[in-house]
Amino acid sequence: MSAINQALSELARKKGGKIAAIEPVKVKPVKQKLILPWVVGSFGLSLAVGGWAISYQAPTSEVAPEAIIPVANDRVTSAILIASPTAKMSSQSGAIYRSEQNAPAIQEAIHDEKVIQVSSSVVAEPITQPVQLIAKVATKESANQADMVVEQVELTAGQLSDKAQQQAKKALDNNNLKEALDYYHEALKYTPQNEKVRQTLAALYYGKDEVRRAVDLLQKGISLDKESVVLRLSLAKLLMKQKQDAAALSALAAIPENATIEYLSLRGVLAQKANQEAMALSSYQQLVQLDPDSGRWWLGLAIQQERALDFDQAKNSYESALRGFGLSGQSQQFIRDRLALIDQLGEQNGAN
Structure with a gap:
């Protein structure tokens, strides 16, 4: 403080002014507990002054x-x-x-x-x-923000099968046959009575020339559902392509309750070729009941009745065939010849 007073006195003398001598200011000793605020305040003031001075030199960023x-x-x-x-001193670098x-x-x-x-x-x-x-x-994060909830959903066997089928179709589209077969097997595992999946899988194996495996798949399906018309037809057609008509007829030996016209007609044709008269007769009897306007079924029935030497019933069936639809001219001429022969046989029996 004495150095500052002397400097002020010297300045006053140089200007020629009169000023009373500046007495040194007596300051009471500061108590120990007030040292820290004075130090912090002094240091803060020095920082403020330094910052003000530098702010004119360095731009604000x-x-x-x-x-x-x-x-x-x-x-x-x-x-x-x-x-x-x-x-x-901190180790942090940078302006x-x-x-x-x-x-x-x-x-x-x-x-x-x-x-x-x-x-x-x-x-x-x-x-x-x-x-x-x-x-x-x-x-602050919103309290209404939705939380992610993980739920475990159990899929049914049908849903799992559908999912596997979709993957199998994608694999086929990408020409990945092995992966498609694996997915179809997975689908069949969940729904073993799914006829469509079993048919498709059997067709893929047949295309790979694995006939035995395709036949086994279809036979397994028939054992699970003996009334399956679809699987019996598929197996019969596959065996017919392999020139195994007798084996194909065995696949159609039973007549399911929901037997279709296609099923019965193929059964009748194969039975006639194999001289299985009873099977052929039962097939055409049901066919004329399902589709009485078709001349083809009446013709097949008439042939079986004639083979059984039931000429009266055969004659009625031949005549119904002529009134029906779907016969070619050659078949119609065949019917007229058979009717003429039956009439001739009847006259001979009457003469005797």
């Missing part, structure tokens, strides 16, 4: 993203860096700037009364840059 201190909290929080006169854009964030943090003071490091050497002053405001 935005706060570097890496300078922000994240605060792990789901509520609105802030962090303010406060310089400490006793802190050591330090003062950002005016952080003022609203600081005010919001103070208004929320959630200010958190974080001790910062200062340089022990002379200050050449402004003090860093930043605030971090974390966005």
Whole structure:
């Protein structure tokens, strides 16, 4: 203080003014508990002065993203860096700037009364840059945000089979036969009585020239459902392609309750070729009941009746065939010849 008083006295003498001697100011010793606020205040003032001086030399820039201190909290929080006169030099590198854009964030943090003071490091050497002053405001996550819920849904056997079939079709589209076969087997495992899947799988094996495996698949399906018209027809047609008509007829030996015209007609034709008269007769008897307007079925029935030497019934069936539809001219001429022969046989029997 004496040095300052002497300097002021010297300045007054040079200007020629009169001034009373400046007495040294006596200051009472500061108590120990007030040392820290004075030190902090003095240091803060020096920093403010230094920052003001440098602000005229260095332009204001935005706060570097890496300078922000994240605060792990789901509520609105802030962090303010406060310089400490006793802190050591930090190892953090990079320029330090003062950002005016952080003022609203600081005010919001103070208004929320959630200010958190974080001790910062200062340089022990002379200050050449402004003090860093930043605030971090974390966005509060919405309480209404939907949580991800994992639900375990059990699929039915049918749904699992459908899914496997879709994968099998995709594999076929990509010409991946092995993968398609695997998926169809998986689908059949879930729904073993699925006729469509079993048919498709058998056809794929037949296309690979694995006839035995295709036949086994169809036979297994028939054993599971003896009334399956679809599987019996598929097996019969496959065996017919292999020139095994007798084996094909055995696949059609039974007549399911829901037997179709296709099923019965193929059964009748194969039975006639194999001279299985009873099977052929039963087939055409049901056919004329299902489709009485077809001349083909009446013709087949008439032939079987004639073979059984039942000429009266055969004659009626031949005549019904002529009244029906679907016969060629050759078949119609065949019917007329048979009717003439039956009439001739009847006259001979009457003469005897």
